[in-house]
Amino acid sequence: MNKPLRRIAIFCGLLVLALLLRDNYVQYVQADGLRTDSHNRRVAIERYATPRGNIIVDGDPITGATKTKKNGINDFVWKRTYKDGAMWAPVTGYASQAFDASQLEKLDDGVLTGNDDRLFFRNTLDMITGKPKQGGNVITTLNAAAQKAAYKGLLSRGKGAVAAINPQTGAILALASTPSYDPSAFAGNTNTDAKAWNKLQKKNNPDDPMLNRALRETYPPGSTFKVVTAAAALENGLYTSADQHTDSPLPYILPKTTTELKNEGSIPCKNASMRIALRYSCNTVFGKIGADLGKEKMLTEAEKFGFNSEQLTPVRSNASVFPKTMDPAQTALSSIGQFETAATPLQMAMVASAVANNGTLMKPYMVDKLQAPSLDVISQTEPEKLSQPLSESNAQILQDMMETVVKEGTGTQAQISGVTVGGKTGTAQHGVANSEKPYAWFISYAKLPDGSSPVAVAVVVEDGSANRDDISGGGLAAPIARDVMKAVIDSKK
Amino acid sequence: MSSSSNTPTHHTSTIGSIGAPSRRNTELALLVFAVVIPVFAYANVGLAIDDKVPAGLLSYGLGLGLLAGVAHLAVRKFAPYADPLLLPLATLLNGLGLVIIWRLDQSKLLQSINQAGNAAPRQLLYTALAIALFVAVLFFLKDHRVLQRYTYISMVGALVLLLLPLVPGLGANIYGAKIWISVAGFSIQPGEFAKIVLAIFFAGYLMVKRDALALASRRFMGLYLPRGRDLGPILVVWFISILILVFETDLGTSLLFFGMFIIMLYVATERTSWIVFGLLMSAGGAVGVATFEPHIQTRVQAWLDPMHEYMLSQSGVKDGIIHSEQAMQALWAFGSGGTLGTGLGQGHSELIRFAANSDFILATFGEELGLAGVMAILVLYGLIVERGIRTALAARDPFGKLLAVGLSGAFALQVFVVAGGVMGLIPLTGMTMPFLASGGSSVIANWALIGVLIRISDTARRPAPAPAPSPDAEMTQVVRP
Numbered sequence: 001m002n003k004p005l006r007r008i009a010i011f012c013g014l015l016v017l018a019l020l021l022r023d024n025y026v027q028y029v030q031a032d033g034l035r036t037d038s039h040n041r042r043v044a045i046e047r048y049a050t051p052r053g054n055i056i057v058d059g060d061p062i063t064g065a066t067k068t069k070k071n072g073i074n075d076f077v078w079k080r081t082y083k084d085g086a087m088w089a090p091v092t093g094y095a096s097q098a099f100d101a102s103q104l105e106k107l108d109d110g111v112l113t114g115n116d117d118r119l120f121f122r123n124t125l126d127m128i129t130g131k132p133k134q135g136g137n138v139i140t141t142l143n144a145a146a147q148k149a150a151y152k153g154l155l156s157r158g159k160g161a162v163a164a165i166n167p168q169t170g171a172i173l174a175l176a177s178t179p180s181y182d183p184s185a186f187a188g189n190t191n192t193d194a195k196a197w198n199k200l201q202k203k204n205n206p207d208d209p210m211l212n213r214a215l216r217e218t219y220p221p222g223s224t225f226k227v228v229t230a231a232a233a234l235e236n237g238l239y240t241s242a243d244q245h246t247d248s249p250l251p252y253i254l255p256k257t258t259t260e261l262k263n264e265g266s267i268p269c270k271n272a273s274m275r276i277a278l279r280y281s282c283n284t285v286f287g288k289i290g291a292d293l294g295k296e297k298m299l300t301e302a303e304k305f306g307f308n309s310e311q312l313t314p315v316r317s318n319a320s321v322f323p324k325t326m327d328p329a330q331t332a333l334s335s336i337g338q339f340e341t342a343a344t345p346l347q348m349a350m351v352a353s354a355v356a357n358n359g360t361l362m363k364p365y366m367v368d369k370l371q372a373p374s375l376d377v378i379s380q381t382e383p384e385k386l387s388q389p390l391s392e393s394n395a396q397i398l399q400d401m402m403e404t405v406v407k408e409g410t411g412t413q414a415q416i417s418g419v420t421v422g423g424k425t426g427t428a429q430h431g432v433a434n435s436e437k438p439y440a441w442f443i444s445y446a447k448l449p450d451g452s453s454p455v456a457v458a459v460v461v462e463d464g465s466a467n468r469d470d471i472s473g474g475g476l477a478a479p480i481a482r483d484v485m486k487a488v489i490d491s492k493k
Numbered sequence: 494m495s496s497s498s499n500t501p502t503h504h505t506s507t508i509g510s511i512g513a514p515s516r517r518n519t520e521l522a523l524l525v526f527a528v529v530i531p532v533f534a535y536a537n538v539g540l541a542i543d544d545k546v547p548a549g550l551l552s553y554g555l556g557l558g559l560l561a562g563v564a565h566l567a568v569r570k571f572a573p574y575a576d577p578l579l580l581p582l583a584t585l586l587n588g589l590g591l592v593i594i595w596r597l598d599q600s601k602l603l604q605s606i607n608q609a610g611n612a613a614p615r616q617l618l619y620t621a622l623a624i625a626l627f628v629a630v631l632f633f634l635k636d637h638r639v640l641q642r643y644t645y646i647s648m649v650g651a652l653v654l655l656l657l658p659l660v661p662g663l664g665a666n667i668y669g670a671k672i673w674i675s676v677a678g679f680s681i682q683p684g685e686f687a688k689i690v691l692a693i694f695f696a697g698y699l700m701v702k703r704d705a706l707a708l709a710s711r712r713f714m715g716l717y718l719p720r721g722r723d724l725g726p727i728l729v730v731w732f733i734s735i736l737i738l739v740f741e742t743d744l745g746t747s748l749l750f751f752g753m754f755i756i757m758l759y760v761a762t763e764r765t766s767w768i769v770f771g772l773l774m775s776a777g778g779a780v781g782v783a784t785f786e787p788h789i790q791t792r793v794q795a796w797l798d799p800m801h802e803y804m805l806s807q808s809g810v811k812d813g814i815i816h817s818e819q820a821m822q823a824l825w826a827f828g829s830g831g832t833l834g835t836g837l838g839q840g841h842s843e844l845i846r847f848a849a850n851s852d853f854i855l856a857t858f859g860e861e862l863g864l865a866g867v868m869a870i871l872v873l874y875g876l877i878v879e880r881g882i883r884t885a886l887a888a889r890d891p892f893g894k895l896l897a898v899g900l901s902g903a904f905a906l907q908v909f910v911v912a913g914g915v916m917g918l919i920p921l922t923g924m925t926m927p928f929l930a931s932g933g934s935s936v937i938a939n940w941a942l943i944g945v946l947i948r949i950s951d952t953a954r955r956p957a958p959a960p961a962p963s964p965d966a967e968m969t970q971v972v973r974p
Contacts, residue, residue: 001894002886004760008898009882011756012905016875019909020868022918026827027864034828039803039821042829042841075602075841 038100041075046113048076048097053112053135053373055092055104058144061137062088068097068188076189080105085182087151090161090175090212091142091366093315094183099197103212103315104138104367111136111370111378118370118378134373141171141368141381145487146455150176153459153480160461160477161213163345164484167353167445167456169383170362172313174457174484175346177213215317218342219460222428224441224473225337226286227351230274230401232301233289234394242275242401252284254291255328261287261336264427278401279409281425283336290335291328298335299324304389305361306350307343313366320347337428345458348443353456354387355402356422356445359395361386399447411442413478416486420447423481425473437463442477446485455488457481516577517569523581524565528558531588534837538596541838547595556617557588560624571631572951578880579950582873583928583943587936589870590929591616592837593857597850600843609843609850612931619933623940630944637949641892644697647690654687655733659740672743672923682925684746685938688753688903689945695754696895699761703891707762730754735778742788744779745910745922749903751775756902757895760885787814789920795820796920819845819853823915827859827867834863851930852923855915870929871912878905881946887953897949900942 026034036043048068054061064081080095082088093103101109110116114123114135123133143164150162154176164174185196202208211217233239239246250270251260261283263269269282277285290298302322303309311317320343323334333339346364354361363386370378390398402422405411411423423444430436440463445456459477532554539547547553561584568575595613603609634640640647658664663674673680699706734751737743755771783789791814795802803821810816822845830840840860845853859867881901888894907924914921925935 001760001763001891004763005882005886005894005898008756008760008902009879009886012878012882012902013875015905015909016871016878018918019871019912019916022913022916023827023859023864023867023871026824026916027830027859027867028832030824031828031831031864034825035831037825037828039800040825040829041844042825045841 044097044100045075046115047095047101047109048078048080050114050133050135051078052080052095053114053137053371055088055112056137056139056371057088057091057142057147060144063092080183080187082182082184082187085184086180087147087176089180089183090177090214091140091147091315092183094187096183096186096188096193096197098189098193099186104140107314108138108367108370111138114373116370116378119372122372122374136373136378137371137375138367139369139371140366141166141169141173142175142366143173143488143491145491146174146484147176149483149487150174150459150480151178151180153483154178154461157461157476157480158463159207159213160459160463160480161217161345162457162459162480162484163214163349164455164457164488165346165349165353165362165364167357167362167453170353170364170386171368171383172346172364172366173455173488175214175366177211179207179209181209212315213460214345215311215313215315216344218318218320218344219439219441219462220428220430221337221341221343221348222426222439222441222473223281223283223337224348224351224424224426224443224458225335225341225343226278226281227355227398227402227424227443228302228305229286229289229298229335230278230398231305231355231390231394232293232298233274234397235301235390236293236297238289238293239274242397242404243273245271245273246277246285246289247271248277248282248285248288250284252288254287254332257329259329261332275401275404278424279404281410286336287332291332293335294328295324295326295331295334298322298331301389304387305354306347306386311346311350311364313346313364315366317344317346317364320344337426345460348441348458348460349456352423352443352445352458353453354389355395355398356447356453356456357395358392359388359390361389402444406444410474411444411478413474414442414444414482414485416446416482416489418449419485419489420449421445421482421485422447423478425478427473440473440476442473442481444478444481444485446489448489454492455485457484459484515573517565517573520568520575520577520580521565523577524561524584527581527585527588528554528561530585531557531592534589534592535595537836538592538599538838541836542596542599553591553595553617556621557584557591560584560621564624564627567628567631568947571635572947574951574954574956575947576880576884576950576954578876579943579947582877582880583940586870586873586877586928587620589858590854590926590931590936591620593854593861593929594850594931596838596861597843597854597857599838600849602843603846603849606846608847612850615933616931616936619936620940622933623937626937627940627944630941631948634945634948637893637896637945637952638890640693640896641697641700644694644701647694647697651687651691651694652733654683654690655737657683672741672746679933682932682934684743684749685925685934686941688749688907689900689938689942691750692753692757692896692899692903695757695899696892699757699895700892703761706758707764731774731778734775735782739782739786742786743923744789744792744920745907745914745924748775748779748910748922749906749924751778752906753899753903757899760898761891761895791816792920792922796914796917799824799917817847819847820917820921822846823853823856823859824917826856827916830860830863830866832864834859834861834866837861851925851932852911852921853915854926854930855912858929859916871908874905874908874912874927877901877943878908880950884946884950884953888949889953893949893952897946900946904939904942 051065055063062083065078066081068079076097093105095101095105112135114133154160162176181200186193200210263283267280269284307320307322310319323340330339334341363384365381369380372378399422406414406421406423410425414421414423426441428439440461443458445453447453459480461476536546594616597609598613657674734747737747758767799820803818805816806818826842842857842860878901885894885897911924911926913919925932927939
């Protein structure tokens, strides 16, 4: 009987071996995935075990932490609080005991909770010396005054979004979206929190307040896209100066069709120069430029400005769209920001910032530094060049054109005394057969007397309540852009 | 061969009046570790949770030490040649189990849903009862071959034990599996005891029938096919397993009994064909029953996609099936432990909620002691099993061999089924981790099992009685096993 006994011994050994292998798989190979799975309650328990670190703007925290009320068995000790939560929500996102976290709260969770690998050495020291674990801070690039101006302006207009960037570095200065939400309302895990959360969900609230319009909504950019088309024309040598006549006909028939591309009102677009065409926002001129350049050249230029790719700021921004397959008529339409062209406010702010920064597009970012609990800097974001959509000389030609728009064109409401402002208005039609109320756009930058540009901004207002005729980028969006730019310039003084 | 010219070497010994080493002192030294390690673990839990050494440390340490001491003295007295590893291994597992049960008792969440609170003192009491039974086994069972006489009584006893949970008014359906009976406020799992009784029956029966089963067969495609009439017993056992599966909806117990029978049948007959038959039949039976038993289907689904099952349990769908988050919660506990674990008392395995300190206790080890701790526990189990099989190899009588391998095999299968289920290797079944899990039946039955193995190993390792003194006779030389 001993031969089968030995085999049974081997069999039992194999059973144990199978268990050991499985254990290694679960606790070693899969361990990290399981440990950080957002459904794993330990993630939330850990997140709220210590007072969470803060998100900081201009040296002041815009977040806080408070002890959770002890009612029954609550394994979350601390709760997140926010100052001006609704205003900052597009930046902070939320951190909720019951509903996970989003945006900066989620992306930099490791630092905020103090669990980041980069804090390992300090945590180990603290463990030895018996100090309680603390969270680190996230220091943002935002400008409180600019954010306030943006949010206040949007509130008075209804729905919309603002993105403002420092053209020289790519640092995001303002990021506002309305309607917004207060993340404090559902930071806990009580029934009240759940009710507040449900009320904010898109299915219960058609305004979708939790949508970060500045980064995640793509709108047809309308005439503001003409800046990109003008850049393409200059870069490809179609025209070499702002005042060269473009030989554009009026009326202009879209290539290979019988459809006429119309302008808004009767404006002097026939054979206009690009300066004139941008000043009056001539669809015919820029439609023709787009068709003349062809879709390849337009696509190349648009992608240099950042279209068709996501931006990680580190909060992800949706990719703006410039269509890849189209016929010449559609190319013409796309070149004036219609057809399938769609852009996030951040994208259009990037367009303005590249022009303002003499043709160099910087990578947009909103986290300046990550700070350890001891206030040591863990990491510092260095400005990074993303691309060079146009040469310095062409950028200056385009600046000249955009400054004309604000000086004497559709964008006069953006003027700031003592500062050179360049901009472009846009009124984007959308909906089936353009039936819905158009979006009012304004993109602009400010240039100081010394030639440096501290801010570029994009504003979009989806004003559902305004009279259709009243909607124009110059009327609704430009004043907000002006206030944001002014706030940035004033805060520098 | 002449003894006068042949001195004993390492490989041979001469059976004379000198005894083989009893290894009792080795056992005692190991037992000290088996008691001290859990005591340190207990202090560790207290320091981690309350920042102070738990008040019960002394009484707990003394209690465990006393129980281990009594067991050791009983072995020293009644089974002096027993295997020296079995007792310390079982004591260590039992002690660590007590620590973790106490640790889960401290969880407010588990207290609030009545899953823990005073389980540790009760478990210590059960352990005392179990050690008493262990001593009784050694005292009353002077020779395991006595059990052979009770072959058919064992059969009846095992059947009664297995069918008890089905008796109306006595059986209790706990979380879908009907493997419990409820007597005077105590929940008893008769299946745990049936495991031992059934092994006695199989050993006795197979010892008698092994020749018929082994020799009378036809050869077909390289396999020895048993005669139709010899298929009888295997069919009966298979049928009973299926009945357990259908009426008690317990895949684990069913698999355990059938697996134990196949192992013993294979050892008795030395015919591989029985294993092929056994695997085919158990697979067929399990698949067949699973097609119409929703409880088992749910378990299989939870195994294939624990995340989906977790989502169902959270969304509160009403489809007439109890969806459980346990499988996913256990995996999260293991994963969160990682390589070295969070440290005792610092995990969150209470999130498993139901049966966190019984069926799922291994998950707490996984979270708080990590991969290293679980591997150590699994190796301890592996050692118990291999010492049991070593005992079977050393046993001199076929009944002892069969009984030892049956008990060890059943123990191995149980560990595999429970640990595999909790770690997501196989579908979950309602069985408890031997020695670790909270529950009286399990700890009492498993100490009895160790008692029987120790008795067999004592008989096996005991030196043969000295031959009648005869100055002229040459001493016989044997090769040590």
